[in-house]
Amino acid sequence: MNDSRTEEVRGWLTGLQRRITDGIAAVDGHAFRADAWRKAPGEPLQGDGVTMILEEGGVFERAGCGFSHVRGPKLPPSATQHRPELVGAAFEAMGVSLVFHPRNPYTPTVHLNVRMLAALPQGAEPVYWFGGGMDLTPYYGFEEDAVHFHTLCRDALVPFGADKYPRFKKWCDEYFFLKHRNEPRGIGGIFFDDHFEGGFDTSFAMLRAVGDAFLPAYLPIVARRKDTPWGERERAHQLLRRGRYVEFNLVWDRGTHFGLQSGGRTESILMSMPPHARWAYDHQPAPGTPEAELTERFLTGKDWV
Amino acid sequence: MNDSRTEEVRGWLTGLQRRITDGIAAVDGHAFRADAWRKAPGEPLQGDGVTMILEEGGVFERAGCGFSHVRGPKLPPSATQHRPELVGAAFEAMGVSLVFHPRNPYTPTVHLNVRMLAALPQGAEPVYWFGGGMDLTPYYGFEEDAVHFHTLCRDALVPFGADKYPRFKKWCDEYFFLKHRNEPRGIGGIFFDDHFEGGFDTSFAMLRAVGDAFLPAYLPIVARRKDTPWGERERAHQLLRRGRYVEFNLVWDRGTHFGLQSGGRTESILMSMPPHARWAYDHQPAPGTPEAELTERFLTGKDWV
Numbered sequence: 001m002n003d004s005r006t007e008e009v010r011g012w013l014t015g016l017q018r019r020i021t022d023g024i025a026a027v028d029g030h031a032f033r034a035d036a037w038r039k040a041p042g043e044p045l046q047g048d049g050v051t052m053i054l055e056e057g058g059v060f061e062r063a064g065c066g067f068s069h070v071r072g073p074k075l076p077p078s079a080t081q082h083r084p085e086l087v088g089a090a091f092e093a094m095g096v097s098l099v100f101h102p103r104n105p106y107t108p109t110v111h112l113n114v115r116m117l118a119a120l121p122q123g124a125e126p127v128y129w130f131g132g133g134m135d136l137t138p139y140y141g142f143e144e145d146a147v148h149f150h151t152l153c154r155d156a157l158v159p160f161g162a163d164k165y166p167r168f169k170k171w172c173d174e175y176f177f178l179k180h181r182n183e184p185r186g187i188g189g190i191f192f193d194d195h196f197e198g199g200f201d202t203s204f205a206m207l208r209a210v211g212d213a214f215l216p217a218y219l220p221i222v223a224r225r226k227d228t229p230w231g232e233r234e235r236a237h238q239l240l241r242r243g244r245y246v247e248f249n250l251v252w253d254r255g256t257h258f259g260l261q262s263g264g265r266t267e268s269i270l271m272s273m274p275p276h277a278r279w280a281y282d283h284q285p286a287p288g289t290p291e292a293e294l295t296e297r298f299l300t301g302k303d304w305v
Numbered sequence: 306m307n308d309s310r311t312e313e314v315r316g317w318l319t320g321l322q323r324r325i326t327d328g329i330a331a332v333d334g335h336a337f338r339a340d341a342w343r344k345a346p347g348e349p350l351q352g353d354g355v356t357m358i359l360e361e362g363g364v365f366e367r368a369g370c371g372f373s374h375v376r377g378p379k380l381p382p383s384a385t386q387h388r389p390e391l392v393g394a395a396f397e398a399m400g401v402s403l404v405f406h407p408r409n410p411y412t413p414t415v416h417l418n419v420r421m422l423a424a425l426p427q428g429a430e431p432v433y434w435f436g437g438g439m440d441l442t443p444y445y446g447f448e449e450d451a452v453h454f455h456t457l458c459r460d461a462l463v464p465f466g467a468d469k470y471p472r473f474k475k476w477c478d479e480y481f482f483l484k485h486r487n488e489p490r491g492i493g494g495i496f497f498d499d500h501f502e503g504g505f506d507t508s509f510a511m512l513r514a515v516g517d518a519f520l521p522a523y524l525p526i527v528a529r530r531k532d533t534p535w536g537e538r539e540r541a542h543q544l545l546r547r548g549r550y551v552e553f554n555l556v557w558d559r560g561t562h563f564g565l566q567s568g569g570r571t572e573s574i575l576m577s578m579p580p581h582a583r584w585a586y587d588h589q590p591a592p593g594t595p596e597a598e599l600t601e602r603f604l605t606g607k608d609w610v
Contacts, residue, residue, distance in 0.1 A: 250552065250556050
């Protein structure tokens with residue numbers, strides 16, 4: 001708790017949340033509302049956080065960006081499967097997580113998460129891991145957007161080893177996948193977990209590189225697409241695709257699903273939900289349309305850079 | 306497979322599907338589409354089914370009613386926890402499942418499921434269980450609707466013992482509960498599982514009584530509410546509540562969640578999804594409104610009859 005490294009990560013995370021929400025608010029023309037929370041004494045997890053939310057904005061129909069910092073008496077079993085020496089250790093977890101749903105169907109939804117987990121074994125040094133990533137979920141495919149987003153992801157990771165981008169790109173494709181649809185959620189990006197390599201400073205520097213790459217990776221795409229004219233057809237397609245987003249988050253996303261099942265803070269967890277979603281039986285876009293092209297040419301796990 | 310009891314249950318289930326979809330189509334003014342399916346040879350489960358769907362109808366925005374009948378080489382472990390003698394037995398499962406989402410926010414969404422599971426141990430007689438129930442999810446509370454629905458549920462079960470309705474009513478309240486919201490999905494109804502009491506004929510008769518009670522339990526409520534005037538306010542409330550319906554089905558409903566995770570037929574499983582759903586951060590209806598009354602007076606697990 002009084003660990004200077006924890007303080008440093010917390011400082012960077014809260015700063016990242018502020019910079020990202022400022023950047024998005026400037027594009028949108030509307031401010032985020034801040035909802036600060038603190039776990040009540042006696043709850044199994046202790047801690048605090050700030051959920052920033054912008055709804056019915058000019059560009060964003062729903063944009064949520066949360067910071068949270070919790071401490072618990074005992075690492076969950078899933079975290080100690082490969083580290084028996086940490087079974088029963090207290091822990092501290094903090095991170096920033098965001099999902100932005102633009103109104104314009106030509107503008108993609110985006111997701112970012114950056115987090116640190118510290119195990120605090122009694123009488124020994126803390127053990128740190130980092131995790132996170134970012135990924136893009138377009139409703140209409142644009143090759144230049146996919147290339148730009150993946151290029152910025154790759155460039156952020158280059159200083160940390162040539163293996164990082166290809167590994168984390170593949171990991172992202174595998175994680176954000178709807179098995180019940182046999183379909184990726186979007187065009188991917190990067191995802192990593194349990195990361196600690198080259199010491200604390202280098203590992204944290206990599207997390208910062210990912211977080212700091214977010215606005216340059218996403219804002220140019222928003223600028224390019226946000227004023228594209230659209231009508232009912234595009235809206236209907238966007239809402240059906242957002243139904244898939246809901247399916248992924250509630251059925252497959254471990255953070256969301258287990259968060260809800262284990263008593264996490266519901267409104268903060270579900271800030272990732274789209275504002276509107278739609279379902280229709282066995283809907284298939286007509287062959288040769290841009291709607292069909294999304295699944296055929298873009299949601300394929302292909303290499304973009 | 307050539308068991309005459311299986312034939313009899315299948316006959317009743319397909320008849321129930323036909324009667325219910327005919328009854329709903331007559332109210333709606335539009336017909337259901339039928340989508341017949343059959344599992345391909347070589348798939349782990351073999352079997353067939355018919356999904357009946359009505360979308361963008363006059364009264365119903367989305368109404369799905371599915372019949373399915375599958376056979377598998379080995380009972381899932383969850384089904385044999387309390388019956389070690391059946392571990393490894395082949396099985397047969399069949400049922401009718403439906404969810405109807407009306408367009409008018411004053412008309413409740415309804416769910417019914419009736420099913421039979423048969424374990425087929427080698428060299429021994431088949432072992433049968435029945436399960437199912439029905440429950441109502443209103444967007445606006447009406448005491449007479451809740452009383453009517455529960456009265457019909459109770460009356461259907463009276464011939465099978467005075468203990469049935471109270472037990473199955475409680476079971477329903479416990480099952481259709483969003484733990485992450487600390488809120489029931491709706492005003493309940495009845496739910497039962499693993500039921501076999503008084504022999505095959507009596508157990509199956511109870512299943513029939515439940516299925517046959519569906520239209521008389523639901524149609525009078527539809528008739529009473531379907532022409533109530535409504536506007537944007539009611540629609541917005543309905544869509545937010547439907548978001549809760551999605552949350553329950555994808556996070557908590559065992560059939561849906563495990564069906565999707567284990568390679569079930571996605572479109573048939575997700576026929577329960579509402580046509581449109583909405584999410585908003587920390588939305589609370591203003592005190593004293595009919596929207597607040599729904600949660601305060603109706604979603605309480607109270608006894609209606």
